[in-house]
Amino acid sequence: MHDLEVLAAILILGVTCYAMRAGGYVLAGSLRDDGVVARFLRLAPGNLFVAFIVGGCLSGGLAGLVGTLVAIAAMAINNREWAALGAGFGAALMASALGM
């Protein structure tokens, strides 16, 4: 993969993410809190996360599924991202070593 292609992708994604951060602030005057678009945006993240996780588990095999479930459980219990990632990865590593 060419360096310039990667650099261009990073810049485009950087601009996109900044546009999302600044966009809400700039457009706030014309976005109604009770409008359909605002409601869709408010409800979208959780559903997108679920769909993403399903796709990831599908490609990650059984070890990936075990690691992901442990990460979700650890996050629900202690609400520490780094601890949840550590627990999830440890569980996936163990599952992989057991041949899952």
Added chain:
Amino acid sequence: MTITSAKTSPRVPTMTSAGFRRGLVAALPFLLSNGAAGLVMGLTYKGLGLGASHAFLFSLLVYSATAQAITLSMWASPLPIVAMVVACIATNSRYLLMGAHLRQLFGRFAIRRMLPTLFLLADASWLMTSSDAERNGPDAGYLLGSSIPMAIGWSGGTALAYAAPLAAGGSLKLAGALLPTMFIATLLPSQWKNLKSVWPWLTSAIVALLVARFVDASWSMLIGGGCGTLVSMMERTDA
């Protein structure tokens, strides 16, 4: 994420050095937590074969675990940039609402002074600023101050992954394959509202599974999540 519909603050927004210091100190623990998460992201980039400067730029400019994890999972040659941009917009749509909420707090503040600060906006800094505004009045210095340790931790952790003597071996390869999904999984508990979340989430999962199996895996998140969101919208309330 629940967005409180704050009315325009009666207090005049400011940008003070006291607010900056208050935010900076309050967010110092994020140096460690974001540093650890950034390190994991850096190791994943390393496993993918991305150069140190590109990985650091990624974390510095994109600065979003969600967007970075998702685009990482779509990495291919040639890069599917349009799909990546759509995925970034869809998964980071919450920033639109955070920004709209901040406008209600800082609406009377000069927009040219707010726009650079918004570059570092993160979930945690937004939550902390909203909470601080209720106690001390809206202070853009607090938003900036609380954002800085988070950004340094994330970008610094990514850079550290390349400085540390770690090679792309077996466990690192496994991390590269699994951690993007785990990153997103750690955000899931915060999205759970109540039993009303079951049907939309089930819809998202089933549609994503079908799209990945019969259409194209790279579109499973957007189509699955979109269908689930439509089911969510059928409920009378968002709670």
